[in-house]
Amino acid sequence: MEKVMKQMWWKYLGVFILILVIWFGFMHSAPRLDILNETIRAVHFHVPMWFGMMILLTFSLVYSIKFLRSNKLEHDLIAVETANIGILFGILGLLTGSIWAKFTWGSWWNGDPKQNMAAIFMLIYLAYSVTRSSIDDPEKRGKISAIYNIFAFASLIPLLFIIPRLTDSLHPSNGGNQGFVTYDMNNDLKIIFYPAVIGWTIIGLWAASLRVRLRTLEYRLLKLI
Amino acid sequence: MQNLFREIGHLFYKELKLEWRQKYAFNGLLLYIGSTVFVVYMAFREIQPVTWVTILWIILLFASANAVAKSFIQESENRQLYYYTLASPLAVILSKMIYNVILLCLxxxxxxxxxxxxxxxxxQDFPLFLLALVLGAISFSTTFTMVSAIAFKAGGNSTLMPILSFPILIPLITLLIAVSTATLGGSEDLNLYNNIGILVALNVIIVTISIILFPVLWRN
Known part of the structure; x- marks a missing residue:
């Protein structure tokens, strides 16, 4: 895994995919639906943020568990940096979502269940960052924040699937709105959407791996690793 | 197993005794509740039923945070080490959780x-409302106990506890408000039993994950 992370080919692949996604995302034909109209193209730029965030946060969770088992500070660094990039993706997802919501639903913040869940996730991971910065000893910092990471993730994941189903949502494909179910059939969108998810995730992992390498060097200088 | 129950029993008794000897903590909580309720009364005078429920839960949220916050911080690092040699971590966390459930119910x-x-x-439906209160006490107790342990290990910073626990509690408190709003009468809530089920399931998850994680934290 670490070896692949240092190779270049997958980074070029990610950049290449994203250039194509940006070009075709705007230029390719998209289905015409009521209300959504051309804003349906946001699906290539907004939805992949959430996919990317969830993948990165899952990485963070896995490496938190690994750190508790192995006590290697490298694992802790991977956990925190993937979480940081995950937060960045989450913020971008909220921003792109708000802009889209302003033009389709009429206001920046609608109290939609998915919006609220996203906000809760941001609060949790910002709290995770604050906890980290309040502890000086790296060993202890890693352990306590890993425990919080696992605790928070485990207690929130069930809700991610339950809450949006309990209350009505304005999101496409919820409560009679046109959305995934309708355009899932449409190859025009599918052909760009899936590469977009892959491309954005690659960029996220790349950014995280760069941060991890930087932090590893810092730790080496401090003779922690 | 029997050993565990005995340890929990002893530690629970210790918590009770500690509370009895430091009566100022409990009296302080009573005063806290009294003054918050009075502030709400002065601010609202007349209140809509739905607002009534919501404000009650917010009062309970803050009172519970204050009540549970001390559960690890009140005892010194040395005494914690002493418990560490005497009892299993499982007994420590479970006894504190059970004690806090009872305290918060009260x-x-x-x-x-x-x-x-x-x-x-x-x-209107008082038994159901009591059930909601008990479920709330359990939810607050389990989450706050685990988080107060984390905050204690992180250096006992008092702002850490709310920022760590409130995001986790938002979904729980939303469900609690939904359940207790259903007791006000009016239109029937079709999701009522569903919501209660989710609350119970979430508490099971939180307790399980605490049982797994607390020994790691405690060893630290």
């Missing part, structure tokens, strides 16, 4: 009493 009842006297009581 506080919730007192808060409800004071609140009802000043602001009236629009609840």
């Amino acid at each position: 506080l919730a009842l007192i808060a409800l009493f004071a609140y009802s006297i000043l602001l009236g009581n629009p609840v």
Whole structure:
């Protein structure tokens, strides 16, 4: 895994995919639906943020568990940096979502269940960052924040699937709105959407791996690793 | 297993004794509830049933955070080390959780009493409302106990506890408000039993994950 992370080919692949996604995302034909109209193209730029965030946060969770088992500070660094990039993706997802919501639903913040869940996730991971910065000893910092990471993730994941189903949502494909179910059939969108998810995730992992390498060097200088 | 129950029993008794000897903590909580309720009364005077429920839960949220916050911080690092040599971590976390459930139930009842006297009581289905209070006490107790352990290990910073626990509690408190709003009468809530089920399931998850994680934290 670490070896692949240092190779270049997958980074070029990610950049290449994203250039194509940006070009075709705007230029390719998209289905015409009521209300959504051309804003349906946001699906290539907004939805992949959430996919990317969830993948990165899952990485963070896995490496938190690994750190508790192995006590290697490298694992802790991977956990925190993937979480940081995950937060960045989450913020971008909220921003792109708000802009889209302003033009389709009429206001920046609608109290939609998915919006609220996203906000809760941001609060949790910002709290995770604050906890980290309040502890000086790296060993202890890693352990306590890993425990919080696992605790928070485990207690929130069930809700991610339950809450949006309990209350009505304005999101496409919820409560009679046109959305995934309708355009899932449409190859025009599918052909760009899936590469977009892959491309954005690659960029996220790349950014995280760069941060991890930087932090590893810092730790080496401090003779922690 | 039997050993574990005995340890939990002893530690629970210790918590009770500690509370009895430091009566100022409990009295402080009573005063906290009393003054918050009075502030709400002065601010609202007349209150809509739905707002009544929401404000009650917010009072309970903050009172519970204060009540549970001390569960690890009140005892010194050395004494914690002493418990570490005596009891299993499982017994420590479970005894504190059980103790806090009882403490929070008591506080919730007192808060409800004071609140009802000043602001009236629009609840129609009282047994269901009590069930919601108990579920709330359990949810707050399990989450706050684990988080207060984390905050204690992180250096006992008092702002850490709310920022760590409130995001986790938002979904729980939303469900609790939904359940207790259903007791006000009016239209029937079709999701009521569903919501109660999710609350119970979430508490099971939180307790399980605490049982797995607390020994790691405690060893530290």
